[in-house]
Amino acid sequence: MERRELEDIERFFASLGHRTPLAYFGLPEDATPGAIDVALKKRRTWAQGQQANPKYRSEALFLIKTNAGIRRLLIDERDLYDRHFGAGNPKLEELDALIRKTLETGGWTAVVEAAMRTHGRRLELDDSVVEARLGSIARELNLVRQGDEDLGTVGSLDIYELLAASPDATPAELETAYRNRYRWARSLKDLDRAGRLLAALDASWRILRDPERRALYDARRAELGDATEEVDQASQRLGELLAGAVVDETPSPETVAEALRQAPRASKTAETAPLRPEPEKPPPAFRMVAPTAPSEARPPPGMPEVTSIPGRTIGLATGPQMLRERAPRLVVSARSPVRLRLPRSRPIVWALKVENGGQGRMPGRVVSDVAWLVPLRDTLAPEVAVQEIPIELDPAKLSGNTGLGSVTVVTDHGERRTVQFEVERSTLVAPLLGLLLVAGIAGGAWAGWRAWEQAQRPPEPAVLRLRVDPPSAVVSIDGSLAASGAKHTLTPPRHGEPFRLRVEREGFRAHEEMVTVDATSFDRTVRLELSDDMSWTGNGQPLVLAEKSFDVVSRQKSELAACFKGMGVTSLPVTLALRTAEDGQIRGLDLRAEGADPTGARPCVARVVRQLRLTPTPGVWSIGALSLLLTVEP
């Protein structure tokens, strides 16, 4: 039986005022399995009839739902039952005796509760066990926990915590918080829990929406906060006192009373070291488990460890930053079209440079669409960052003296780049001259006709060809969005009339100028400058480094590039790596180019322009404006 199920059962019977399940069924602790079976069946039938009765609803539903579990515990796993609920468990008997005596002497207060928990831990009993027994014995003795009656339904809950709101939230914020929590609570699957939550939320809201009652509650909450601290210290002292007394036997009521008398003053006594180290917190409830513990032994490089954990959940990470770290990116540097002059019949080999601009493997293919263009290797080497694909151009296979063709690189991750080839074969002079002559005449005629046509017609709408560096900027004309991306062909409003051109990109200073296009076409390159208030973000969150700052960045991209060049780094993207020690302290800043030898990394200290603040959490942070990747290594 799972621990959680057992705890649920225990809590349920304790909440009904029965110390053990058998007591609830009205059976002696040594009842025979037959008698237990009969009692269980009888109670289940009762539950079935009472499931709609408002008074017994939750009890009946619990019995119906956990009937099998209760049966298993009482009949099949009797030894577990005995261990947990008493008979033959000396630790529990000791705890019971102690609780009873303490309650009789000192009443039921938070101090007592904390002391009992401490004692329970000494006996290696779980807090929940201690609380359940404390609750049931207190109920037997007709005791009410002090402080409970004042707070009513809300009990000792912190309302603000319940509403997930800050104690100094405005009424409007509180209302939003209440509504959100209410909606959430209602969508819970565990109906019992939902019911309790809704009741508590309702009660909280009734308090908080009335300013007077809220003020009262706030005052009381402040008091409670102080009290908790005191209780913590007091209980520690009490635990210590009791611990001395109960090494061999149950403490006498006098010892307990004495301990309790001293307890409230405990906060003033000298600091005492905890009796035993705090029980180690269980590991965080990760349901997603790495095949190998990520913090410890990673498989040595080159020896991938194949692990699969059956029945366990396996992590699925989110986020573009994870992807960016890994995803390959195809970069083909050849400028299309490639114009080549081929010899008359001898084939030549031309190298197509293919780069992996991202990370990870990049398998792919190289294909050609004509016979005279033959990639001599038709697959990409997946592991290689920069590779050259030899392409053979065979003039003998050309059908004429010129040819148009293309080579396409297709990666398995779905990117493709096409490079166009325009080739011309060396020919004899005469046909070439003839060709030139014909072309000249045709060209002249066409130009003449074109000029005549220009004169006949009103000027055509102007065209502005715009190149933006860095790319992916937003371009607007006279305030309305015109385009976004790197290269644009834009149509300005009117030929010969000035208009306002604005190019902006986050992190860069916006560029704005009045432009007049009076020719039919107009080329312009706009280079954006880094803005001073460029925000450094990673995954949408500002990067904050606790009390550490680095002066890293130069004002302009060109300056930064010069800085990189001076360090022997020539290609972007570049990785800035913060070296951090185990304690989270930043030890250094490495800068390295993609694909370069990592050992060649050198610290970069550029001119002081702005402070970059980073949180030393491991991860990859991207600084979008420069497509720098900032890796924080654990």
Next chain:
Amino acid sequence: MSSDDSIILGIDLGTTFSAMAFVDRHGKCNILPNAEGHPTTASVIHFYDKEACVVGEEAVKMVVVDATNVVRFVKRYMGEPDFTLEFFGKSYTPQELSAIILRKLKDDAEEAMGRKIDDAVITVPAYFNAAQRSATADAGSLAGFNVLSIINEPTAAAISYGLERLGTDRNILVFDLGGGTFDVTVMEIRGTSLRTIASDGNAELGGKDWDDRLLNHVADVFQQQFGLDPRDDLQPYQELYERCLHAKISLSTKPLAVIPVNYRGHRAVVAVTREEFEALSADLLQQCEDTCNIVLEKARMKWSDIDDFILAGGSTRMPMVHVMLKRLSGKEAARGVNPDECVAVGAGLAAVFRHRVEHPALQAYRLSTTGAHPEGGFLDPVSNTPMSPKTAGTPVSRTPVGLPGVRITDVATHPLGIVVLDANLKERIINLIPEFTPLPCDKRGRFAYAYDNMTAVRVEVTEGHGDNRDEVTVIGDVILDQLPPRPRGTPIEVVYRYTVNQILEVDVTDVETRQTRRARINLRGSIDEAQKVQARERIRRASIT
């Protein structure tokens, strides 16, 4: 799809009452009374022997006599795992119990129509979650139905109301307070299409809670007088519950109700005025009001934007509901809607619109309206767009006959998300399908290996609002395994596909190897195929009257 003249039953499977309706050849949707002649059938089952039971009014009568063998409010337990009830040594899941009610309806309908009826459309409260929906669909199939789709109750109510008002643009609010569930939905009618804007509700609030308030009050009064609590014994409790239920109903028409209590030889007569009753249940009504406001907020509307509101569900007969809604909206509820029947009628109509596009009544309407339009154009009655004048020249009557087609757009009422690890390997939830996404929809997300050398990824599908696992419900999972081990960051694509029939399919693709796993997620608490076959056989064999 079966032949064109077969009947599809629209079934309102309610917490306390169920009803069924179908569209006849002429396009009229009629409520089909049960074998006893009542338009609605009480959703109550009495087991009088092993696998022999009676459903409806007769079962209600047995409550006070044999309470432990009577089951009611099954709908409240739909989709709950581990919930079974035992009768004569046999245990039944909520799905099976609902199937018994559905089989009673099926038998009665077949008897009345003199033919076999296989197809059905069943309604669920808009706020039902995936598990509850799938349990309802399972119940239908256990009962021997071919469940064509599951539709939302407010949508159905709005169809039956909106049919007369097509062509005008209106926003309507459906206030559906049934025996055990509560829903508020804002819908819009635009031309001939009907779309859900926002919805909220509580699958645990209904007329039953009002009964309980009255019952608790009466029992408290009795306890004060005699020191005995009639709720403690089964039979007196059931008797008292019946009396309170009837008193609640009379309080809707009379200002005073008198409830006699007999328990252990003591007798008390407790008189409750309508004001007292309203005071007892004020917070329940407040919950309804809050929900209305939440829905309007979600729909980004004000009360003044609502053109009509419709009341569905028997509990809306309580005067306090009318008073509250009038105070909020400044309007009266729409007339001409029968709160007990409108959901079933709407379900019958929706069945035809969705699954029987060649229904004779729809064809008749198309024929009668594709004539000369007043402006001289031709309009398609379904899309309201101009048509080619191919039917010009055919004789055309000016008054439309038959049934106009309606396009119904339902939405996902709960956000659906996925459990992932963030950059710090902390768990969080990412919503792939946000709340109120029109169905069908198809949403994809790119994720990645969280650790090096993983060989499998598990997609856990969550439902509900929240950032962490405790705030949402994990409704199922899909595992893509036997993956080659690769470093963290290896991309994985996840696609959620939510169909109009409210079935969620999940595709998980390894982007690099193109390995894909597609699955209808296994909903927690649902029953597997083998159990289903067995249960179907059991329901078929059981004697149900």
